[in-house]
Amino acid sequence: MIQVVCGLIVNGEGRLLICQRPEGKAQAGLWEFPGGKIDQGESAREALRRELIEELGCEVEVGEALTSVRYAYDDYSICLIPYICRLLDGQEPKAIEHSNIEWVRGDERLVTSADYALAPADIPILEEWVERFGD
């Protein structure tokens, strides 16, 4: 079971950041919350801060954890651990490792959106976020 962290980053207008996985990576083309695998000896929160600097070039404060999701892809399984994150002042995410990044309205339509096909492990996380914080 691969331990993966991801961040739900909300901007000043209440929009949520989603990122498209690039060609050549597992689940290429699907949209996800930015993050990645936890390295040995790292805490989940440390891993997320590191991944968001590598992937988006920005510093965040890692806040509350939402419910983790276990998901079995064909050839491996992940435990995806989500955290609400806040961008530190002046930080602007850049698509360093993704093919696209977008600020979107976090609502039920996003769950089934044809424009933003989400990685399946992310759907329960988005649903929990929408229920608690969505508009």
Ligand SMILES: Nc1nc2c([nH]c(=O)n2[C@H]2C[C@H](O)[C@@H](COP(=O)(O)OP(=O)(O)OP(=O)(O)O)O2)c(=O)[nH]1
């Ligand atoms: N980062 C991230 N990965 C996700 C999400 N949902 C989901 O199913 N995954 C899967 C895709 C990958 O199989 C795995 C995470 O791998 P990754 O490629 O992002 O990890 P990494 O940045 O450490 O990459 P690498 O060094 O192995 O290339 O988890 C998500 O919301 N964020």
